[in-house]
Amino acid sequence: MNRIARFESVSETQFATAWADTFGAEAVVPPLPPLPRRATAGSAGYDFFTPCAVRLAPGETAKIPTGVRVRMEEGWVLQIYPRSGLGFSYRLQLNNTVGIIDSDYYFSNNEGHIFIKITNDSNEGKILQLQTGDGFAQGIFVPFGITEDDNAVAIRNGGFGSTSK
DSSP states (O other): OOOOEEEEEOOHHHHHHHHHHHHOTTSOOOOOOOOOBOSSTTOOSEEEEOSSOEEEOTTOEEEEEOOEEEEEOTTEEEEEEEOHHHHHHHOEEETTSSEEEEGGGGGSTTTTOOEEEEEEOOSSOOOEEEOTTOEEEEEEEEEOOOOTTOOOOOOOOOSTTGGGO
16 A cells, blocks of 8 residues: 555634635634544545535435544645445435545645535435434545656645636
8 A cells, every 4th residue: 555645634713714704704613523434444435524514405404523633745636425325225325426535635725625515316215314423424545647848847735716717
C-alpha cells in the first residue's frame, strides 16, 4: 500500500465560518467531527462522519461542512462517494456525482475544507436520518496521469469550480 496522504481537521475558525455560511449566523457550531478512517483493513474507502444529525426527506439536499482537509502527494486525487449502504437503501447521491479533491486544494484560502453536498434521491418515499457521527460518505485515493504535452502552471486559490475561472 502507498501511504500518500494525511487527513487533518480545519481550524475551528474555518469550521465556524463554514458552518455559519451553511446554516446561518445563529446556528450553534458543533465540535469538529472525527477524521475519516477505514472500518477494516480491507476497506478502500475512508468514512466521513456527520458533524450533526441530518434528516432528508426524498428530494431534499444538505451541504455538509466536514471539518476535514487532506494533504496528499502530487499525482493522487481523493474521490468522494456516498457510503454504499446509503446509496443502496436511499439512493443517496452526491450533487456533483463524484467529489474530486485535488492535491493542491489543501492550500486554498479556505484551508482545503472539504464540503459534501448530498441529496436523498429515494423514489420509495424513504426518509434518510443520520445521527451525529454517522458515516455518510467515503473517500478513496486514486493515482492519476497527465498528457505528455500538459503544461499547466496555474496556482489554485479557491474551491468549487475555481480552476475553470
